[in-house]
Amino acid sequence: MQSTDRIAAVRFLITVQRWTGLLKWQDENSHDLRTWVKRIYPFALHLPLTFTYIGLMWLEALTSADFEQAGQVLYMSVTELALISKLINIWYRREQVAGFIHELDGDPAYELGNHEEREFWHRQQMHFQRIFYFYIRGSLFVAAMGFSSVFFQEEYELPFGYYVPFEWRTPERYYYAWGYNVIAMTLCCLSNILLDTMGCYFMFQIALLYRVMNLRLQALHRTPERESAPRLRAIFRLHTRVRRLTRQCEVLVSPYVLSQVVFSAFIICFSAYRLVHMGFRERPGLFLTTLQFVAVMIVQIFLPCYYGNELTFHASALTDSVFRTNWLEYSVPTRKLLNCYMEFLKRPVKVRAGVFFEIGLPIFVKTINNAYSFFALLLKVSK
Known part of the structure; x- marks a missing residue:
C-alpha cells in the first residue's frame, strides 16, 4: 500500500511487450551488436509469422470458391487487418511511446502527495x-x-x-499446417491484446491524474486561504501538464481505436454469419469457440470506449470540484485566479479517433448497431 510505483498495473506487461517486439528496449540508443539485434528483432519475429500468416489468410479468403467459404476466413482476416494497423502505429511512434511511459513513470511532477493518494492510486492500479x-x-x-x-x-x-x-489433409502433413497456425495465431492474439491493454492504460492513467486533481481540489473545502493559494497554483501547473499528456495520448491511441472501431463492425458481422451457417450439432467445438470470440470482440471494443469516456468524465468533473472549494472566503486576487482557471476548464477534454468521432460509450453503441445492420444485409445477400 506504500508503493509509489505509478505504472504498477502494466510493469510486467511492458516487459512482455518488449519480448514480443512491440515496445522499444531501454538501451537501444547505444551502437553495439546487442543493440542492433534488438532493433531488428521485432521485424525478424513478426515478418515470418504475423505478416506472412495474415497474408495467407487473405489469400485463402480471396481465392475461396464461394461466399460461404470466404466468410469462414474473413471474420479472422479482418481482425488481423486491424492488428497490422496497430503494429505499424506502435513501430512508427515507438520513440513517443517510450517517452510517454517514461514520463508517466518517473516525472516528479506526478508524484503522489500523501498516504491517501498513494492508497487510492494503488487501489485503482490493482483494479x-x-x-x-x-x-x-x-x-x-x-x-x-x-x-x-x-x-x-x-x-x-x-x-x-x-x-x-x-x-495438408493427410496424417503426415496436417500437424505442420496446424503447428504454424498455433504459433502464428498465438503471437497475433498476444500482440493484439497487449496493444489493446496499453492503449486503454494510457487513457486510464490520464483519467487517474484528473481524479487526483479532483481529490486535491475537494480537500481544500475547509482549508484557509494561506494554505489553499499555493496548492491551487500547484494544481493549475499539474493540470497544464496533464492537458499536454492528453494531447499526446490522443496521438498514440487514435489510429488504434479508429482501426478497431471501423473493423469491429465487420468482424462481428462475419463472426455471426459464420455461426449461422455452422450449426452447433455439426461442429460444437468450433461453434463455441466462435461464440467466445464474438464475446471477446465486444469486450475489445467496449474497453477503449469506456476508458475514453472515463477520461472525459473526470476531466469535466473538475468544474464541480472548484465550486466545492472555500472560494467565497478567498481574497479578490485568489478568486480572480480561480475565475481564470474556470475559463480554462470551459475547453472540454476529449480524445478523438482521427477526425471522425470522440472515443466514448456512444461510439460503442453505434458500432454494435452497425454490426447488426451489416449482418442483416449479409444474410439477405447470401439468400
Whole structure:
C-alpha cells in the first residue's frame, strides 16, 4: 500500500511487450551488436509469422470458391487487418511511446502527495490489472479452445483457416499446417491484446491524474486561504501538464481505436454469419469457440470506449470540484485566479479517433448497431 510505483498495473506487461517486439528496449540508443539485434528483432519475429500468416489468410479468403467459404476466413482476416494497423502505429511512434511511459513513470511532477493518494492510486492500479489480466486470460483461452477443438472433428480442419501451399489433409502433413497456425495465431492474439491493454492504460492513467486533481481540489473545502493559494497554483501547473499528456495520448491511441472501431463492425458481422451457417450439432467445438470470440470482440471494443469516456468524465468533473472549494472566503486576487482557471476548464477534454468521432460509450453503441445492420444485409445477400 506504500508503493509509489505509478505504472504498477502494466510493469510486467511492458516487459512482455518488449519480448514480443512491440515496445522499444531501454538501451537501444547505444551502437553495439546487442543493440542492433534488438532493433531488428521485432521485424525478424513478426515478418515470418504475423505478416506472412495474415497474408495467407487473405489469400485463402480471396481465392475461396464461394461466399460461404470466404466468410469462414474473413471474420479472422479482418481482425488481423486491424492488428497490422496497430503494429505499424506502435513501430512508427515507438520513440513517443517510450517517452510517454517514461514520463508517466518517473516525472516528479506526478508524484503522489500523501498516504491517501498513494492508497487510492494503488487501489485503482490493482483494479485495472484485474480487469485486463482477466481479459488477456480470456482471449488466450479462446485461442486455445480453437486450437484443440479441431481434434474433435471427423475431418481434418485447421483452427483458423489460411492458405496452405501444400496438401495438408493427410496424417503426415496436417500437424505442420496446424503447428504454424498455433504459433502464428498465438503471437497475433498476444500482440493484439497487449496493444489493446496499453492503449486503454494510457487513457486510464490520464483519467487517474484528473481524479487526483479532483481529490486535491475537494480537500481544500475547509482549508484557509494561506494554505489553499499555493496548492491551487500547484494544481493549475499539474493540470497544464496533464492537458499536454492528453494531447499526446490522443496521438498514440487514435489510429488504434479508429482501426478497431471501423473493423469491429465487420468482424462481428462475419463472426455471426459464420455461426449461422455452422450449426452447433455439426461442429460444437468450433461453434463455441466462435461464440467466445464474438464475446471477446465486444469486450475489445467496449474497453477503449469506456476508458475514453472515463477520461472525459473526470476531466469535466473538475468544474464541480472548484465550486466545492472555500472560494467565497478567498481574497479578490485568489478568486480572480480561480475565475481564470474556470475559463480554462470551459475547453472540454476529449480524445478523438482521427477526425471522425470522440472515443466514448456512444461510439460503442453505434458500432454494435452497425454490426447488426451489416449482418442483416449479409444474410439477405447470401439468400
